Amino acid sequence: ALMQNAGQAIATAIIEHWGNVRGCKVLILVGPGNNGGDGLVVARHLHDAGAVVSLYLWNRRTEGDINLELAEDRDIPITVAEQDPDFARLRDQAFFADIIVDALLGTGRARPIAGVLAGILNTIREVRASRHTLVAVDLPTGLNADDGTIDPSALPANLTVTLGCPKIGLLLPPGNAYVGKLVVGDIGIPAAAMADIALQMTTAADVADYLPARSPIGNKGTFGKALIVAGSRNFVGATYLVAASAIHVGAGLVTLAIPESIHGLVAGKPTEATYLPLPSGREGEIAAAASANVISALPGYAVLAVGPGLGQRPETTQFMRQLLADGGLNPQFAKLRWIVDADGLNNLVPITVWWRQLPDSSILTPHPAELGRLLGLAVADVQRDRLRVAREAAQRWGKVVVLKGANTIIAGPNG
Template sequence: MQIFEASKLVTVAEMQQIERRAATAGHSYASMMEMAGCAVAQRILAARAAMTQSGPVLVLVGPGNNGGDGLVCARHLHENGVQTRVYLWRRATDPEQDYENHFARLVDLGIPTAHTDEDPAFAQLQSWLREASMVVDALLGTGANRPIAEQLAELLHHVRTVQTEYKLPCVAVDCPSGLNCDTGALDPHTLFAEQTVTFAYGKWGHYQFPGAEACGQITVADIGIPASVTTASQTFVLNEQWLRPQLPQRSNNSHKGSFGKVMAVVGCMNYAGAAYLSCAAAGRVGAGLVTGAIPQPVWAPTASKLTEATWLPLPATDTGHFDATAAYPVGEALAGYKALLVGCGLGQTDSTGQFLHQLLGHLGLPPTVIDADGLNCLAQIAQWPTRLPEFTVLTPHMAEMSRLSRLPIA
């Protein structure tokens, strides 16, 4: 399986190692910072094109490389005609960060700046926040893992207050300040963002809750790191960039029989919508022919809504659930099908449990996906792992996994 670079996830330590290797290979920290800040600015320019407000962009800057990225971002915004202001929490002391040079360039360009040391009551910050159309969070980077306290906590309190009152959008540089980028944990003072622009690779914490909630839409920006210095991470995000190349090429000389047949054993009177949605989804992902095997009372309304599918109406109980005897006609009809979906909206009754038990006993089932109430019924079958077809995918959420495993949710 090919894993695309932008889909990979890395830990904070892995990312730091990758950056060190890139610097050793000749791609300097200064060039990475320049590309990072430029990428954030480009994302902001794209977002502003769709906004009705045209006020200043306020860039909040911390002392680390993240703050340096913010300074570069501010310069690029200014050079693209955006009124930009920079508010510094603390300035860097490490000369290798090239931080002061970036700050000096802002001053030379006449970009307004302010510093917490000169604004002890945060009056300037609050004034600029109320005039801003967007705030950029370049305070803390991915390596920050200490509790936010004292001056920074107060600063973020003011930002969050105005953010809530004025619906002020926020773009986070690499990560929202307060996010643990390894675990997804959030500091109580975390500044939530509508968009996060991270660099080279996504970080684990971006995609773990509650942290994912604070990141908003995540963009992974290229900062020129060569693939030769990356780690062999096998953790990746199932996104469109990864998924699209995995889909098979379709010949022009083809027909519905060329792309496989799926049978979806789904639905009941209470959950007719689940039957429709699952059959429609099977067609949407590329199945050439979809057959909905559904209880007889559900057939007419579902078939009238989804005219592309074929249908196998099955014996039902008085309550509109699968009758146990429905397993036999399903098994008989499966010849030639390449995949079987079982479970969406089945409901949980004695008859559906018996139906699933008998269906899994049918020899020669195709590759099978069991979802939703199919999993809940499966959990009631003794020694259920031994009943599964050879190629089976289970898709439990936490509660369903708890029932299957007989373990509590941690």
């Protein structure tokens, strides 16, 4: 039943992506196991929808295969790779196809691709043109479902229909560049069977469910107040970008706490913001003494965001050190949510056990280089296993870590 559901879900996704498939030439590459079985079910549904379907079988037993028999009953042409040693028939079929469906290998591949399978993929690569739509069943052949690594023979898809749940490798680089449009096919797995999965893919629809309703009689005090500590003489634009983002997502009042050295350059750029000019150092950076000004302003704010464009001068590091000491665990600000970003994070590096001075509700938003500095890792080490590194950092520090990049990872203290 699951295979039938999978094939139906994939065929439906193809039709929704392509439109009317009547008369459309579809080549389905069929491998062994369930992935190939899904491809055979797809063949049947697309044929019944009016497509001109052909099958190319690799390493698949034909005896007793009910789905293959159903394809034969429909007179769907079948080519066996072992009977096409120079891939001439494959080359001809692929050249004239409108849609090529990759149902060769699924999640079980572990060994490097070689031999006939490598020849099939390389032949498709040679003849594939921009007019061809390549559809991957569950995941592109050659993409590792667990870590996103890619075999040199792998082909990038235009559409990937993954079954049941997204696979981690589809969302991690470099594999995510091979996925194209990602569709999750419902194959009838009960929701209760997936309830304990700790990893979730967040979509726009998921986020929309968490957005609070906007009161039609609300005012700026109704929707929360954000205090943003940002900017320096070298990074004036960062102050505007972060303020504009806070305003865009609906904060009722946004205050920019910025060095007075750049106040004249920034004031009025985000017209909705208010301003708290802070003492500046000799180079236009925020002065260490400015921490007292920020602490004094905190009552009444729901969020304190620190870091964008602050720079990394010694005076700025001392500001962060003092801000943590005076405000981090101050019970007066128990309900305040800290968000530490950019140079706010970079200036934590020389501060001993800085995470113990931040509230547990804090959110850290590093890009790979910033997370690497905090952990003493090279960027390549972070990128090699983004999921594991983000999880371990969140658990070690007891904070939410938002690792930015191609498919952002949000990790909680519970992993």
